[in-house]
Amino acid sequence: MPAADYIRVEHPEPHVSRGREMLAVYPELRALAGPQPASAAWIAMLVAAQMGLALALGDRSWHIWLPVAYIIGATIDHALWVLIHECAHNLIFQARLGNRVAALTANLPLVFPAAMSFCKYHLLHHRHMGEIELDADIAGPTEARVVGRSSLLKTLWLAGFVLVVGTLRPRRLTRVPFVDRWTTINMLVQVAAMTALVAWAGWAPMKYLVASSVLAIGFHPLGARWIQEHYVFSPGQETYSYYGPLNRVSFNGGYHNEHHDLVAVPWSRLPRIRAIAPEFYDGLQSHGSWTALLVAFLRDRDVTLFSRVVRSPRGARAREP
Numbered sequence: 001m002p003a004a005d006y007i008r009v010e011h012p013e014p015h016v017s018r019g020r021e022m023l024a025v026y027p028e029l030r031a032l033a034g035p036q037p038a039s040a041a042w043i044a045m046l047v048a049a050q051m052g053l054a055l056a057l058g059d060r061s062w063h064i065w066l067p068v069a070y071i072i073g074a075t076i077d078h079a080l081w082v083l084i085h086e087c088a089h090n091l092i093f094q095a096r097l098g099n100r101v102a103a104l105t106a107n108l109p110l111v112f113p114a115a116m117s118f119c120k121y122h123l124l125h126h127r128h129m130g131e132i133e134l135d136a137d138i139a140g141p142t143e144a145r146v147v148g149r150s151s152l153l154k155t156l157w158l159a160g161f162v163l164v165v166g167t168l169r170p171r172r173l174t175r176v177p178f179v180d181r182w183t184t185i186n187m188l189v190q191v192a193a194m195t196a197l198v199a200w201a202g203w204a205p206m207k208y209l210v211a212s213s214v215l216a217i218g219f220h221p222l223g224a225r226w227i228q229e230h231y232v233f234s235p236g237q238e239t240y241s242y243y244g245p246l247n248r249v250s251f252n253g254g255y256h257n258e259h260h261d262l263v264a265v266p267w268s269r270l271p272r273i274r275a276i277a278p279e280f281y282d283g284l285q286s287h288g289s290w291t292a293l294l295v296a297f298l299r300d301r302d303v304t305l306f307s308r309v310v311r312s313p314r315g316a317r318a319r320e321p
Contacts, residue, residue: 004145006132006310007232013129013311014238015260022261022277032272033264039092042251043083043106050076050109050212051197051205058204065208070220073212075249078222080106081118082251082267088119091266100182104189110213111206113190114166116182121169124176126263130238130311134176136169137230143168144305151298157305158298159219161226222250224290227297229256231307234285238309241274242287257284 023029053073057065086092087103100116107115121136128134139147143164147153157164170178197205217223228242242254255270258281262273274281287293297303 004148004304004306006138006306006308009130009309009311011311012314015129015257018280019261022273022280026277029262029265029273029276032269033262034266035091035093036086036266036268037092038268039083039086039251039266040102043080043092043102046076046080046083047105047108050080050209054109054197054205054208055201057208058201058206062207066211069208069211070215073208074215074220074222077110077212077216078220078225078250078253080110081216082253084115084118085122085253086251086267087115088122089263091264104186107186107190108193109209110216111190111194111209112162112166112213113183113187116180116186117166117170117178120180120183121173121176124173126260128313129260130309131313132310133313134173136165136173138308138310139164139305140168140172143172147305149301149304151301154298154304155219158223158226158294159214161218161223162214165217221291221294222246224294224297225250225253228254228287228290228293230309231297231303232309233303233307237285240286241281241284242290242293244288244290246290254287254290257281257286 050073053068053076057068083092084103084106087099087106090096090099092102093099100119103115103119107113125135125137130138132138132140147157170176194206215223217226225242228240230239232238233240239257239260241257244254247254251267252270253267255267255274258265258270258273261280265273
C-alpha cells in the first residue's frame with residue numbers, strides 16, 4: 001500500500017520550460033494563440049438549449065428528466081464549464097470585461113454562482129501548480145485522508161464534487177479571499193436569473209438544471225476529466241491528456257498538457273499543438289477513455305486523492321541553497 005502522503009518534489013512545474021522549448025523549435029506555434037470569438041456563439045446556443053430543455057422537461061416524471069439530465073444536460077453543462085475556462089484565460093474576446101460577461105452568461109444554467117470564483121482559482125492553479133496552499137485543484141490532506149482508498153468513498157466524493165470544489169476547497173485556501181467584486185456580481189446575477197425563472201415557470205425546471213449541474217462535474221464519464229488532468233498514473237509525469245472521442249462534446253477539454261504548455265491557445269487549436277510538435281507528447285502517458293479511467297480510479301486502491309504532485313511555494317524553493 002502507498003503511504004498516505006502526496007508525491008513531494010522540489011523541481012518547478014514542467015510546462016513553462018516545455019512551452020519555451022516548443023516555441024524555440026516551432027515558432028509557428030505562436031500563430032495559434034489568440035481569442036476565438038466564435039466560442040461566444042457556442043455559449044449562447046448551449047445556454048438556450050439547456051434552458052429550453054429545463055422548461056420542456058420540468059413537469060415530466062423523473063423517469064424522463066433524470067436520464068435526459070445525465071445524458072444530455074450534464075454534457076451541455078460540462079461544455080459550458082470548458083467555455084468558462086476559456087473565459088478565465090481571455091480566449092473568447094480580447095477585453096477581459098467581454099470574457100467575464102461571457103462567463104456570467106455561461107453560468108446561467110449551472111444554477112450555482114461559480115464562474116467567477118472558478119476563473120480566480122483556476123488562474124492560481126496555473127501560477128502555483130502543485131503548491132497546496134494556493135492550488136485549489138489539489139485535495140487538502142484532511143479531504144484526502146477521509147476519502148482514503150475506499151471505492152465507496154471515492155464514488156461519493158466524485159458524486160458530490162460540486163460541493164467539494166464550491167465549499168471545501170475555497171475554505172482551505174485561506175490566503176485567497178473568496179468574496180470579491182466579481183464573485184459578488186456573479187452571485188447577484190445568478191440569484192436574479194434563478195428567481196426570474198422560478199417566478200415565470202415555477203420550481204419544476206430547477207430539478208433538471210440542478211441534476212445536470214451536479215452530474216456535469218460528478219459521477220459521470222465526463223467527470224473523469226478531474227482525475228485525468230493531474231492524478232499521477234506514470235511516475236515522474238504530472239499532467240495527462242485525454243485523446244478520446246468525448247473531446248468532440250467537451251471543446252477539446254482533454255488536451256490538458258497542451259493547454260498548460262501554451263495557455264494562450266484556444267480550445268479549437270489545441271490539437272494542432274500536438275500535430276505540429278508530436279515529439280514533445282508522444283513519450284507522455286495519455287488516456288484514451290474517460291469511462292475506463294473513471295472505473296480504474298474507483299477500483300484501484302493505490303490511486304487516492306494523495307496521488308498528486310505537490311511542491312514548496314516558489315519563494316521557498318528560491319531560498320534553498
